[in-house]
Amino acid sequence: MLTSFDDLRRSAIQSEPLRVAVAGGNDFYVIEAVSMALKDNLVSHAIITGDRDMITGFVSADLHDRIDIRAATTPAECADMAVAAVRADEADVLMKGHVDSTSYLRAVVNRDTGIRQGVLSNVTVAEMPSYPKLLTATDNGILPVPNLDQKRQIILNTAPLFRGLGITTAKVAALAATEKKSDALPATIDAAALTGEAVKGDFPGFVVDGPFGYDVAVSATAAKTKGLGDSLVAGDADLLLFSNIEAANAVAKAWKFHGQADTGSIVLGAKVPVLLNSRSDGAGRRINALLLAAIVKKGMQA
Secondary structure (H helix, E strand, O other), rough: OOOOOOHHHHHHHOOOOOOEEOOOOOHHHHHHHHHHHHHHOOOEEEEEEEEEHHHHHHHHHHHHEEEEEEEEEOHHHHHHHHHHHHOOOOOOOEEEEOHHHHHHHHHHHHOOOEEEEEEEEEEEEEEEOOOOOOOEEEEEOOOOOOHHHHHHHHHHHOOHHHHHHHOEEEEEEEOOOOOOOOEEEEEHHHHHHHHHHOOOOOOOOOOOOOOOHHHHHOHHHHHHHHHOOOOOOOOOEEEEEEEOHHHHHHHHHHHHHHHHOOEEEEEEOOOOOOOOOOOOOHHHHHHHHHHHHHHHHHHHHH
């Protein structure tokens, strides 16, 4: 089982390199991340859309033969051309560069030319000194308030990620404000429903339990204190399933700013792994996302 980003790097470099399509290369940090991945042989070839002269200026001469620059002017054009490269099987991964998220995701979900295969969902994977393994949060970037059916798909979307990580049975904690079902708290009703469905075998490769507060999901001590020490998930979760985007987004950012977490994020539910980095992200987090993409690709082939 892979438990750190160093583990992910070793696994990715030993696997077949990725072919990447980048939507919008008009940014130094985007090209820095792609260049680092090329030099480490994490990426074999990159298609980059955007301003040809600017991108050429960012790329070192020794990498020019491994980069295909496709001229585009607007964010929408950059995104459309990068998605088209994926549809043409010229790339294994779609990477967001210097384009806005709306244009980027619109190209991904376009009914005629996009690459969505079901419900899209975002996951953030964190390595923290306070937790003994990688911890994942979803959905912190796509679905504002997922309904029960969307929560089912969010869980199933992560199957190739966990297979790639070497986790045969991923432990999913369905989070809520309390461990007791309450009609006043719909998240508790959904969590209980998902738990029952998992017992019936509706989520192969997963064990789901809840409703759990955050403390119960990640702390064995808290789980025992609240009488939930016998749960297979409590205190040892791999995936935290949130009931709304605000909570998931806030927690994932708190990991980075208060938990000394090394993180990477990826969108699942498309033909290929989709990287949705913030335009403010540096090269390090973009590389982490590429490492996750390599793991997801491995899991999709398993």
